Amino acid sequence: MKSRTTITEIARELNVSPSTVSRALNNHPAISAKTRDAVIELARKLNYQPNLLALNLLNKRTNTIGVIVPEITSHFFSSIISGIQDLLNPLGVNMIIGQSNESYEEEMSIVRTFTSIQVDGFLISPSSETKNFDHLKILKESNIPLVIFDRDCEEIEVDKVFVDEYQGAYQAVEYLINSGCRRIAHIAGPSILSTAKHRLEAYKNALKTYGIPVRDEYIVETNGFAPEHGIDLTKKLLALPKRPDAIFAINDGVAIGAMYVIKEAGIVIPDEISVIGFDDDPHSCYFKPSLSTVWQPTYELGMLSARILMKRIQTDNDISKIRVEKLFPELIIRGSSR
The missing domain is CATH 3.40.50.2300 (Response regulator)
Incomplete structure (x- = not known):
């Protein structure tokens, strides 16, 4: 299997430096139009794909958030996830989803994994087994943006979004x-x-x-x-x-x-x-x-949770006031009640 093309390979073929290739690909004004066009043409020919993870880490952001939910098969959580995704997509932000299966151990493991890949922040609905919130306190102490939604953790003062x-x-x-x-x-x-x-x-x-x-x-x-x-x-x-x-x-x-x-x-x-x-x-x-x-209003709950988290991330988690938002439900009467 052929390995992915790198900036170094493009530079070698054109007999220029890797930094010149990088600048040309980013349309730097110091690079001549002739050199830029040659770099872009060769990059397309070799099907060059930038290493977004490396670029994001260089910028101290991964443009990825971690979403942890008890389960993803129900309409309730899938609708929340849709709201999150529709808020993030226009911003060019990705999400990775972890399913705790209502397990405290699984939830802790997912938090550790997502932290190790340096997600920019967390949206978490705790599992029904979660009584100890030390793993979430560590996120707060580490200044990693966190929004808790749907299910409360009263011991932790972070942004939260609930339905009443x-x-x-x-x-x-x-x-x-x-x-x-x-x-x-x-x-x-x-x-x-x-x-x-x-x-x-x-x-x-x-x-x-x-x-x-x-x-x-x-x-x-x-x-x-x-x-x-x-x-x-x-x-x-x-x-x-x-x-x-x-x-x-x-x-x-x-x-x-x-x-x-x-x-x-x-x-x-x-x-x-x-x-x-x-x-x-x-x-x-x-x-x-x-x-x-x-x-x-599950879709709105997901969208609002993501909006609050992105505000935290974009301001380097430097917002003094904790936000706790409540959305309002509605009784729907059908045939099963008098």
Whole structure:
């Protein structure tokens, strides 16, 4: 296999110095038009490609940012990544994506790898296992720009971008109450996650506001976000002496699993049990009945996170005020709720 053409090889063929070739390729005014044209013509003939990594390192930038997410297959994170990419592309900035698979160890390993290749900054949504944030504190102490999005790390003061989880969850539970539901269950997310904590807090506060007792048996916690993670927990809820007349699920995937169990049990949705999810997955509207849910501005979340990070990078991380931004969700009512 032929190795890539170098500036030195072009210089040797034209009997000029490598610095002359470099200047000609960069249209330096000190180089004559004749020499510049000869260099460019030979470079094209030999299919010369500049070593962008070397050039960027010379400029103390790689024009690459590292993005770390728990997973990339869901609509939620893929939409965020689209927002990031659409902000970066016009700026000529690349991104590399690491998937932690909700693993703390994997997240730490990706941070180390991305740091070793000198990315200009990080966009990170922490894994559900991440309790120790020392690896993120090191980034801050090293003056490496970092924006945390979607899931909070309260111990670290850096730029952050979230959706107002509390407001979205409160709207969902309030709607269920106003539609006549009184035995409202919540399939909560892992308690370590800030997103799950906010939704659970909103669920409890909405019940209290309307004078409905918070019953522990109506709150169950899942350890995942796929439909299968809602199946056994829904069976447990349906087996209660007074089964729920509504279920508010941590996300659409779990809500879909809950709907499957409810329908298999011969219970009519929403006449006997209403169901509301969270995230507004594109498939949610195609189920029968279609799933009521809380829409999150994921694309905007990704774009804003990237914009804040690029501002940090372009100013050499010299911004005194930490930015914490919250975007607002919207309740989408469909056929699964009264």
